[in-house]
Every structure is written in structure tokens, then in C-alpha cells.
Amino acid sequence: MNLNSELKALEELSSNAKQIQEDMLEEILRTELFKKNVPVVTYEDVKPYMERVANGEPSDVISGEPITQFFISSGTSEGKQKIYPLNNKYFQKRIFIENLRNSIFFFFLPVYRHIKGVEDGKVMTFLNTRAISRTPSGLTVAPVITSFLMSHSFKNWSSKRYTSPDQVLLCCDNKQSTCCHFLCSLVQREEVVSIFVPFACSLIDAIKFLEIHWKELCNNIRSGRVSEWITDLGCRDSVSKVLGVPNAELADKIERECGQTSWEGIITRLWPNIKFIQSVVTGQMSQCIPILEFYSSKLPLVSLNYSASETLFGVNVNPLCKPQDVSYTCVPNTSYFEFFPVDEGNNAQVVDLVDVKLGHLYDPVVTGFYNKTPQFRFVRRKDTVISVHIEKTTEEDIVNAVNRVTTVLESAGLMLMGFTCKSDMSTFPGHYVFYWELKPQNFDGIVKLDNNVMVKCCCVMEESFNILYRRHRRKYGTIGPLEIRVTQQGTFYSLMEYFISQGAFAHQYKTPLCINSPQGLAILEDRVISQFFSDKSPPR
Known part of the structure; x- marks a missing residue:
């Protein structure tokens, strides 16, 4: 099979x-003398300059080219949203990445015959936009996905590849758009060959929506009419055309599947030709893997690229690898990359992209090379920790502990649908508190909690933490027993709705790993139904 232009481009780039990095740096240096005059800085260092542009000053106070708009981040990393400037070149590079990741995947198709035919079908997605805001100078401020969906680049690129019309993708109401996405994908169920969501948790949230609204969706399909509460005219008109005439036969099929006791394999039962799920399943999202495998009959989980509000980082050149083995190859023409060694103190020197060393820890972590370009693996977000004494429990520690405990839950017929944690210093000694939302694998809605199982979960998590935690918990008694507080079903959906009401965007939202928001904690505490503690100290 001949490589197409995007794959040839990747070979050349890598x-x-x-x-390529030197050419990109030279381009920057011509207008900004970047590397000589601008040291490695934090967001807070450059924030005043971005605010000056937002307030109307010329772009050249920070950029050599005109700033055309701002991205706004999700606020997941540090609990507050940030803005990032961009120019018109961004979307050209984004389209290149979109085409490249699709080319990589289709190139691998002949090797994996069980997913042949995917290039001829449609993609089910749950993307939507949010209302944009403007700076005092008139520049737009919007999340990455909103900006991309509203760009001319997307309109020229989408080519009707999704089951949903563009009007549904452009809807600003998350609930209305989700309902319409489901209607369109159910009517075209035979054509759906894959699902795309930015983060795995977004698909789980969509399934929660389906569990609540499937009867209403069936009524819409049976009558050929959209529910009256769908008031977005673009959604109503476009989805009415997709629905077409009443279809009682299809409605009956969906009812039979959704009305069963268990929803195991519900994705493949409703969309029989689906071949894979495309989403980020690394880092914190790895907790979603067992749930998605349950709902999808263990369809391949494909993580094709990694990006953030700051830039497009890289693509996965081995898209059908196991989720835990995902690495991303840096794309050197998207940004100028510098790597900062982790845990080497204040004297650490910044390393250029081509000078990183295999297996060393950087921001980000280098895991290999593709040709002469480094590959990286997402491990954790910087400084995301929980601590009650002198120990530092990282995001990686927490995710690994939760992943280990899922086997205990599975043996009890339970699934962990959401979690977060906090440091509780109201007791002496202080201790870790984890909020869990659990769900039975069967669909009777009743969560039966066995005390022995839940206490074992507490102990397994403590055993998974680092040696400093275990030592202070066991030997010195300066850390108290780990606590799990089980919440009502739907709690984490309510938590998401709260953060969205405060400005978070649905498809960038990720449950805070460690929660400090008083309002968020109040939502959790109000819905706690049971509490459990570890009953023994972890081994050394």
C-alpha cells in the first residue's frame, strides 16, 4: 500500500x-529574537502581555504576527482557566494533524482485518460548541473545540463524515446537542463504524444520558418528531430531516436492547457495525477503560493524537496498541518544543527536541524515537498532588491505585463511574478521602455494598501508594486510614453540571482529580450514602 501525502509528510518531518525545528526557530527569531531574549517562563510571566493585547494593545508586545483570537483552557490542571493567543496558521496545522492521524490509522487497517470497512462509514460524536466571548479589543475567546468547529477550516474539512449535521455540532446547549447526536446516530445505526470523543469520560457521560432518555428517543423515532424541549432551531430543522418518516420498527429494536437487565455491550448492540472508539484514554482517563470495555464488548480504544490548549503535541503512529502502551510522536512543525528535565533541581538545563535522551523524565516524558523524532508518554500533570504530611502523592499514583482496585470491584459486580479525592485535615492525623460513584453491572439500579469488599478497596489503594506514604501511615502514624465515601448515582454528573455552569466546557471537562472547590465539595458531601475506612496499615 502506497503512503499518501500525509504519511509521506510524517516520514519527512520525523x-x-x-x-525543521531550526527552520521554525529561525522563523520566530526573525521577528522576535526569541531564544536569545526570552527565557523559559511560566504562564504567569506572560499573562500580563496577553492581557494587554486582549485590552487593545498591538500584538507585537508578545507576538511577531497578528493575534487573531484566544483559546481558553479547561482549568483542569490548576483549577483556573487560562487564555492562549493564536494566529491564522493554527487551524492550517490542525487540519494537517487531523488528516495525518486519519492517514496513520487507515494505513494500519490492512494489518487488522477485523476493522476493515471503517473508511466507508460514518463517525458518531458528541461534540458541540459553547457561546464565545470577546476581549475588550474585540478578539474572540473560546475553547479549542469551539474555535475549530466554527472555523472555515473545519467547514471545508468535515465532508459530512459525522452522523450529525453541522447544526448539531454548532449547538451551544450540551443537553440538546447530546439528544440530537443520539437521534441522528440511532437512525443511521447501520452506517456508524466508529465513535469519536475528545476524552473517554465524555462518552461515559453520554451513556449516562442515554440511560435516562432512551425511552424518549424511541418515542421521537417512532413518531418522526423531535421533542418539544429541543428549542435550538438549527438542531430541530436539521435533525427532523434526518429522522424523516416515523419508524416504529427501529424504535422497537432500540427498546428491546435498552430494556434488557444488563447494558453490557450496549454500544455494539445498538450500533452493530462499529469497529473502534477514538478517544484519549491515557493518564486520568485510564480509569474509564474498564467501563468502556463493559459497554462496548471490548472494542479497540484508539488514542490517535495528544493536544492541549497550548499546542498540538503529537500523533500515535501505532494506533492499535494497548491503551497502556500509547506513546505520541512529536510533530516538529506545529511548535518549537523545549524539554525541561524533571527532578533535577533548579540547575536543570532546557533540552531541545532532538537532544532528549531515551527513558529520561521531562516535561513531557520521552519514551522512544520515531526516526529522529522523540516519542512521549503522558504520565501525569505537573504538581497535581494530594498530601496530609510530608508525602507527595501524584496523579500517577492515584490513577494507578484506582486502576488496581477496579479488579476488586469487578469481582463484586460493580463499576467505578467517577471519583475524586481531598486531603482531610479535620481529623488527627489527617487522611485521604476518596469520593466514589459506583454502579452495578446489571441494570436494576441497586448498588449493594459489601463492607468487606469496600474495606478491601481502601487497603488495596493504600498498598498502591509510594513508600513515603506507606511508611508514615504504618510506622509513624502521621497519616490516618484512607476513607472512601460512596455517593449517590448521578453525583458526578451533577458535579460536572456545576462546573459547566461556572464556565467549564463540556467536552474539555475532566473531573478534578483532587477537589478543593467548596461548592464542589458541598455537592459531593450532600450525596454521600456510605463511608468505609482501611482496617490495616499497608505493607512497607
Whole structure:
């Protein structure tokens, strides 16, 4: 099979990373003398300059090219949203990445015959936009997905590849758009060959919506009419055309599947030709893997690229690898990358992209090379920790502990649908508190909690933490027993709705790993139904 233009481009980019990075830096230096005059800085260092542009000053106070708009981040990393400037070149590079990741995947198709035919079908997604805001100078401020969906680049690129019309993708109401996405994908169920959501948790939230509204969706399909509460005219008109005439036969099929006691494999039962799920399942999202495998009959989980509000980082050149083995190859023409060694103190020197060393820890972590371009793996977000004494429990520690405990839950017929944690210093000694939302694998809605199982979960998590935690918990008694507080079903959906009401965007939202928001904690505490503690100290 001949490589198409995007794959050829990847070969060239990854083989000539040094020259491409130097060319990109030279382009920057011509207008900004970047590397000589601008040291490695934090967001707070450059924030005043971005605010000056937002308030009307010329772009050249921070950029050599005109700033055309701002992205706004999700606020997941540090609990507050940030804005990032961009120019018109961004979307050209984004389209290149979108085409490249699709080319990589289709190139691998002949090797994996069980997913042949995917290039001829449609993609089910749950994307939507949010209302944009403007700076005092008139520049738009919007999340990455909103900006991309509203760009001319997307309109020229989408080519009706999704089951939903563009009007549904552009809807600003998350509930209305989700309902319409489901209606369109159910009517076209035979054509759906894959699902795309930015983060795995977004698909789980969509399934929760389906559990609540499937009867209403069946009524819409049976009558050929959209529910009256769908008031977005673009959604109503476009989805009415997709629904077409009443279809009682299809409605009956959906009812039979959704009305069963268990929803195991519900995705493949409703969309029989679906081949894979495309979403980020690394880092914190790895907790979603067992749930998605349950709902999808263990369809391949494909993580094709990694990006953030700051830039497009890289693509996965081995898209059908196991989720835990995902690495991303840096794309050297998207940004100028510098790597900062982790845990080497204040004297650590910044390393250029082509000078990183295999297996060393950087922001980000380098795991290998593709041609002459480094590959990285997402491990954790910087400084996301929980602590009650002198120990530092990282995001990686927490995710690993939760992943280990899922086997205990599975043996009891339970699934962990959401979690977060906090440091509780109201007791002496202080201790970790984890809020869990659990769900039975059968669909009777009743969560039966066995005390022995839940206490074992507490102990397994403590055993998974680092040696400093275990030592202070066991030897010195300076950390108290870990606590799990089980909440009502739907609690984490309510938590998401609260953060969205405060400005978070649905498809960038990720449950805070460690929660400090008083309002968020109040939502959790109000819905606690049971509490459990570890009954023994972890081994050394």
C-alpha cells in the first residue's frame, strides 16, 4: 500500500526534525529574537502581555504576527482557566494533524482485518460548541473545540463524515446537542463504524444520558418528531430531516436492547457495525477503560493524537496498541518544543527536541524515537498532588491505585463511574478521602455494598501508594486510614453540571482529580450514602 501525502509528510518531518525545528526557530527569531531574549517562563510571566493585547494593545508586545483570537483552557490542571493567543496558521496545522492521524490509522487497517470497512462509514460524536466571548479589543475567546468547529477550516474539512449535521455540532446547549447526536446516530445505526470523543469520560457521560432518555428517543423515532424541549432551531430543522418518516420498527429494536437487565455491550448492540472508539484514554482517563470495555464488548480504544490548549503535541503512529502502551510522536512543525528535565533541581538545563535522551523524565516524558523524532508518554500533570504530611502523592499514583482496585470491584459486580479525592485535615492525623460513584453491572439500579469488599478497596489503594506514604501511615502514624465515601448515582454528573455552569466546557471537562472547590465539595458531601475506612496499615 502506497503512503499518501500525509504519511509521506510524517516520514519527512520525523526524519528531519532537527532541520525543521531550526527552520521554525529561525522563523520566530526573525521577528522576535526569541531564544536569545526570552527565557523559559511560566504562564504567569506572560499573562500580563496577553492581557494587554486582549485590552487593545498591538500584538507585537508578545507576538511577531497578528493575534487573531484566544483559546481558553479547561482549568483542569490548576483549577483556573487560562487564555492562549493564536494566529491564522493554527487551524492550517490542525487540519494537517487531523488528516495525518486519519492517514496513520487507515494505513494500519490492512494489518487488522477485523476493522476493515471503517473508511466507508460514518463517525458518531458528541461534540458541540459553547457561546464565545470577546476581549475588550474585540478578539474572540473560546475553547479549542469551539474555535475549530466554527472555523472555515473545519467547514471545508468535515465532508459530512459525522452522523450529525453541522447544526448539531454548532449547538451551544450540551443537553440538546447530546439528544440530537443520539437521534441522528440511532437512525443511521447501520452506517456508524466508529465513535469519536475528545476524552473517554465524555462518552461515559453520554451513556449516562442515554440511560435516562432512551425511552424518549424511541418515542421521537417512532413518531418522526423531535421533542418539544429541543428549542435550538438549527438542531430541530436539521435533525427532523434526518429522522424523516416515523419508524416504529427501529424504535422497537432500540427498546428491546435498552430494556434488557444488563447494558453490557450496549454500544455494539445498538450500533452493530462499529469497529473502534477514538478517544484519549491515557493518564486520568485510564480509569474509564474498564467501563468502556463493559459497554462496548471490548472494542479497540484508539488514542490517535495528544493536544492541549497550548499546542498540538503529537500523533500515535501505532494506533492499535494497548491503551497502556500509547506513546505520541512529536510533530516538529506545529511548535518549537523545549524539554525541561524533571527532578533535577533548579540547575536543570532546557533540552531541545532532538537532544532528549531515551527513558529520561521531562516535561513531557520521552519514551522512544520515531526516526529522529522523540516519542512521549503522558504520565501525569505537573504538581497535581494530594498530601496530609510530608508525602507527595501524584496523579500517577492515584490513577494507578484506582486502576488496581477496579479488579476488586469487578469481582463484586460493580463499576467505578467517577471519583475524586481531598486531603482531610479535620481529623488527627489527617487522611485521604476518596469520593466514589459506583454502579452495578446489571441494570436494576441497586448498588449493594459489601463492607468487606469496600474495606478491601481502601487497603488495596493504600498498598498502591509510594513508600513515603506507606511508611508514615504504618510506622509513624502521621497519616490516618484512607476513607472512601460512596455517593449517590448521578453525583458526578451533577458535579460536572456545576462546573459547566461556572464556565467549564463540556467536552474539555475532566473531573478534578483532587477537589478543593467548596461548592464542589458541598455537592459531593450532600450525596454521600456510605463511608468505609482501611482496617490495616499497608505493607512497607
